[in-house]
Every structure is written in structure tokens, then in C-alpha cells.
Amino acid sequence: MPKSMTGYISAGVLIGGIAFIAYAGVPKEPKALFEETCSLCHSLDAPKAQHMSRTSWEATVLKMRFYGLWIGDEDANIIIDYLSATYGEKQFWEEVSREGMVFGEGVVADPNGMVYFSSMTRALPPGPDNPGGTIFVFDPSTGKTTKSLEPSGMSNGLHFDLNGDLLIAQDSGGEGKGGGRAVMRRKLATGAMSVVADRYQGKHFNGPNDLTSDAKGRVYFTDARYDGTEPMELPNAVYRVDPDGKVTQISTDIFRPNGIEVSPDGKRLYVAAANAKTLPTNPNGPAVDKFGITLGGIVVYDLDSGGNISNGRLFFRNDFLMVDGMAMDRQGNLCVAMHNGNPKAPQSGIVVLNPEGQIVERILTPDEGLTTQLGFGRGADAGSLYVTTAFPIRLYRIKTVREGHYF
Numbered sequence: 001m002p003k004s005m006t007g008y009i010s011a012g013v014l015i016g017g018i019a020f021i022a023y024a025g026v027p028k029e030p031k032a033l034f035e036e037t038c039s040l041c042h043s044l045d046a047p048k049a050q051h052m053s054r055t056s057w058e059a060t061v062l063k064m065r066f067y068g069l070w071i072g073d074e075d076a077n078i079i080i081d082y083l084s085a086t087y088g089e090k091q092f093w094e095e096v097s098r099e100g101m102v103f104g105e106g107v108v109a110d111p112n113g114m115v116y117f118s119s120m121t122r123a124l125p126p127g128p129d130n131p132g133g134t135i136f137v138f139d140p141s142t143g144k145t146t147k148s149l150e151p152s153g154m155s156n157g158l159h160f161d162l163n164g165d166l167l168i169a170q171d172s173g174g175e176g177k178g179g180g181r182a183v184m185r186r187k188l189a190t191g192a193m194s195v196v197a198d199r200y201q202g203k204h205f206n207g208p209n210d211l212t213s214d215a216k217g218r219v220y221f222t223d224a225r226y227d228g229t230e231p232m233e234l235p236n237a238v239y240r241v242d243p244d245g246k247v248t249q250i251s252t253d254i255f256r257p258n259g260i261e262v263s264p265d266g267k268r269l270y271v272a273a274a275n276a277k278t279l280p281t282n283p284n285g286p287a288v289d290k291f292g293i294t295l296g297g298i299v300v301y302d303l304d305s306g307g308n309i310s311n312g313r314l315f316f317r318n319d320f321l322m323v324d325g326m327a328m329d330r331q332g333n334l335c336v337a338m339h340n341g342n343p344k345a346p347q348s349g350i351v352v353l354n355p356e357g358q359i360v361e362r363i364l365t366p367d368e369g370l371t372t373q374l375g376f377g378r379g380a381d382a383g384s385l386y387v388t389t390a391f392p393i394r395l396y397r398i399k400t401v402r403e404g405h406y407f
Contacts, residue, residue, distance in 0.1 A: 093366045093387070097145040097395035099136050104388030104395060105325070105373050106135075106158035106169070106210075109404070110188065113379035114139055116148060116166065117388050117395055118155040122173045122227055132178025135168070138395060140381040145395070153180030157210030157259075157325070157373075162217055162407055164188070167196065169221055172207030172228030179228055181205045183221055183241065197221075197247045203233035206282065210259045210325060214266050215407045217243045218307045220250075222257035222271060225280045235285040238271055240307050250309050254299055255289035256282075259326040259373075261334065262303065263355070264405045269301045269309055270334060274322035276341055296323040296338055298353075315357045321349055325373030327385070328405040333360065335385065339370035343391030346370050350387065366396050376404020 100119030107117040115138040124130040132151030135158070138144075149155070153170035154177065161167055166186040173179025182198035182205065196219060198205065207228060211221035224236035238251040238260070251257075251271070256279065259272035273293045291299055296318040301309035316323070321338035328334055332355045340347040348371040352361035365371045369389030377384035382403040387396050 092364060093396040093398055095366070095394055095396050096140075096143065096386075097136070097138050098393070099145040099147075099395075100134060100393040102393055103372065103390040104369075104393040105156050105390075107325075107373050107375035107386045107388045107395065108158045108160060109375060109378040109381070109386075109406075110160050110166070111164050111378060111406075113141075113377060113381045115375070115377060115381075115386060115395075116158050117373075117375075117386075118152065118158060119393055120154060120156060120171065120390075122154055122171070122177050122179065124177075126174070126176030130177055132173065133170075135166075140377060140384070149186065151178045153182065153184065154178055156208065157221070159211050159213060160406065161185075161213045161219070162215070167211055167213070167219060169208035169211045171209060172225060172230050174228040174230070177228075179207065179230065181207055181230065183208050183211060183219065197239065197241050197245075200234060200239065200247050200249060204230070206230075206232050206234055206236065209257070210272075212260050212262050213407060214262045214303075214307065216307070220260055220262065220269060220307075222260050224256045224258070225282050226256070226274075227280065232282050232284055236282050238269075242307065250307075251301070251312070252286050253290040253312055255286055255293065258322070258324055259337075261326050261328045262407075264328065264330060264332050266305075267303055268355075269303045270315065270326065270328075271299050271301070272323040272326055272336070273297045273299065274324060274341075276322055278341065293317060295319050296321050298323055298326070298334070298336065298357075300357075316351075316353055318349075321347060324371070325375075325388075327374040327376055329376065329402045330405050331402065332405075333402070335374045337371040337374050337387060339372065339390075341370065343370065346391065348389075350374070363398075366394065368392060369394055376402075376406075378404070378406065 102123045103120040105118040109115050119134040121130050133154040135149040135152045137148045154173040155168045156171040157169035159167040168184040170180030170182045183196040185194045205223045206225040209222045213219050219241040235252045237249050240248045240250050254273045255275045257271050258274045261270045291314045298316040300315040302311040325337045334353045336351050338349040348365040350363040351359050354360050372390050373388045375386050384397045385400050
């Protein structure tokens with residue numbers, strides 16, 4: 001039986017037919033052909049399903065030929081035989097929730113293992129059918145999903161800090177849709193809400209997108225305009241909030257920042273970019289991306305003991321898909337969710353990057369929607385990796401042999 005080179009997926013899932021690109025024990029030529037084909041598959045729009053018949057794989061290889069990849073008849077048969085035999089038509093992702101509307105985001109687990117995720121509804125018109133966003137909680141022990149907060153201020157990214165408080169990135173929403181444009185803290189025991197940051201130098205944020213924290217309790221978040229009609233007063237940027245409440249703008253390098261993570265050793269800050277030209281352009285800048293990212297990518301900064309960044313550099317780039325949410329495992333590998341933002345012709349991808357920025361795993365995505373955010377479980381569910389999707393909203397999980405990093 002083939003085994004994952006980096007050991008990300010449990011044996012039970014391997015038996016079920018996983019869809020990672022990198023395997024040991026595969027004959028050299030079919031493996032090389034497979035890697036080349038699968039790389040293009042993720043760049044274009046196939047394969048989308050987690051279970052594909054031989055006929056579907058044949059169509060995939062034909063599509064690769066159409067797009068210009070030279071594959072001879074003999075090579076094509078080798079690839080098709082290998083993919084059909086390895087993956088068959090077996091299940092990969094487990095769908096665990098269909099609660100919410102439109103756009104899933106922000107999946108994260110609390111210290112007790114309950115999994116929280118956002119339902120963003122700003123694509124809906126204002127009115128009684130638009131709740132202004134909802135935060136749901138999924139219980140892995142019962143399989144039930146319930147509402148935790150509604151309206152949520154159009155919550156996007158979610159994160160649990162050292163104290164077990166839920167940090168909420170409230171995005172923009174548009175007139176009458178309830179976008180909070182703030183970073184909020186919620187005490188789960190009491191439900192009490194407090195403001196972490198809602199302005200910088202007296203100006204409103206554009207729409208906090210995602211957030212994380214470090215071992216000293218500092219909060220880092222991205223602020224960028226992805227939708228909504230509210231006035232834009234600040235450039236798209238990355239911010240730090242110190243424990244005393246001081247807000248510092250630490251970067252305006254990235255054209256439209258998105259996901260954000262701190263490495264387990266606290267020495268790196270990773271920031272994703274989603275630079276599609278179809279999204280709103282912020283008149284306050286930045287005018288260009290300092291790292292030359294034209295669509296999707298990740299920038300890594302060195303992070304010092306005071307929470308200051310330096311030496312920003314390109315860590316990962318994808319010219320076909322935007323990079324959205326990310327999740328870090330305990331070994332410092334970065335799980336990355338990507339998509340093209342087009343619900344009518346959805347394309348998605350999930351990769352795992354090691355600390356050197358190398359792709360060590362490619363994961364075939366669920367067969368519906370855009371993959372938007374990733375998060376690990378905790379406690380008894382620590383080996384689960386969750387993913388949210390949009391158009392339609394879903395919550396999926398897969399069992400792994402890794403555990404997520406939480407300070």
C-alpha cells in the first residue's frame with residue numbers, strides 16, 4: 001500500500017483512498033507523470049471530486065492534452081491506470097455540517113475541542129433573510145451543529161487566544177448588512193463581547209479578514225476590502241495589537257492580505273495574499289504588491305521577541321488561485337486553502353508547505369464549493385483537519401496523524 005511521504009493522513013484514510021500527490025513506493029516513471037499531471041489539474045479545474053471513476057480520469061488526461069501538456073498514448077494509459085487503481089471511487093472528505101448560508105470561513109477549535117466556523121452572508125441583500133453573519137459550533141462528539149452567535153457582525157476569521165477567548169474578525173458587509181469592521185473578543189462562559197480594535201489613528205478598518213496570536217498574547221490581523229460599500233479610510237494592511245491595547249500597523253506590503261499565522265516557535269509571521277483584480281481596489285493603497293504577487297501567494301516575515309517584523313520575502317506563489325485561509329501544525333507545516341473566487345466555475349486547491357516553502361502534500365478538495373479556510377481539531381479530535389467551503393457553505397473533515405498548533 002502506498003504511504004504518504006510526509007505522513008499526514010492516518011492509515012484508515014489511506015485505506016479509504018486518499019488523494020495526495022506525493023507518495024513513496026510508486027514506480028518512478030508513473031509517479032513523475034502523475035505529479036506533472038496532478039500539478040496541472042490543480043492549476044486548471046480538474047480533478048474536482050474526491051471520488052473519480054476511470055472514465056473521469058480519462059477525461060482529465062484528455063483535458064491536460066487540450067491545455068498543451070504533451071502526454072503520449074502510452075504515458076496517458078500509465079497515468080490513468082495508476083490513478084484509477086490508487087484512488088478508485090472511494091470517499092475522502094467527510095461532510096459534517098451544512099448549517100449556514102453562502103460563505104463558510106474561520107474554522108477553529110476551542111480548548112475543549114468544539115469547532116467554530118463563520119457563515120458570511122454579505123452576498124445576500126439586506127433584510128430579514130440576512131442575519132448579518134452567524135458563528136456556528138460543531139460538536140465532534142455528537143455530530144451536531146448549533147448557533148453560537150447571531151448576528152456576528154459579519155464574522156470572518158476566528159481564533160482562540162491563550163485565555164480561551166474567541167477572537168472574531170468582523171468584516172465589512174455593506175449598507176444594512178451588519179459588518180462590524182472590528183476585531184472583537186467573546187468570553188464563551190458569559191457571552192460578553194469587548195472590542196480588541198476597531199480603528200487605527202481614528203480611522204475605521206476596511207474589514208478585518210483573519211487573525212492569529214502569539215505566545216505573549218499579541219494579536220495579529222489582516223485588514224482589507226473584499227466586498228461591501230462602506231467608505232475605505234485606510235490602506236489594506238497587517239496590524240498587531242499588544243496586550244495593553246496599542247494598535248500598530250506593521251505592513252502595507254501586500255496588495256490584499258488574507259490569512260495569517262504565527263509559527264510554533266514564534267519566529268515567523270505568514271501572511272496570505274488574494275490579489276484578484278475582480279475584487280475591489282483600495283484607493284488608499286497599496287498600489288502594487290511589493291512581492292510581485294499577481295493572484296495568490298504567501299509572504300513570510302521574521303518575527304522578533306517584541307512582535308516586530310522584518311525581512312519580508314515570498315514564501316509561496318500560485319498564479320491560478322488566490323490563497324485564502326491557512327492552518328499551522330505543530331511541526332511548523334502550513335496547510336493552505338486556495339480558490340478562484342468564482343462560484344459559477346469553481347476551482348480550488350489545498351496544499352501543505354514545509355518551513356522551506358516546499359509543497360509536501362497536495363490534497364484533492366471536496367467536490368463542491370470553494371475551499372476557504374482550514375483548522376485543526378483539539379483534544380480527542382486533535383488529529384482532524386477541517387475545511388470550510390463557500391457556494392455552497394459546508395464543513396468537512398479528514399483524519400490525519402498530525403495535530404494543529406495552538407499557543
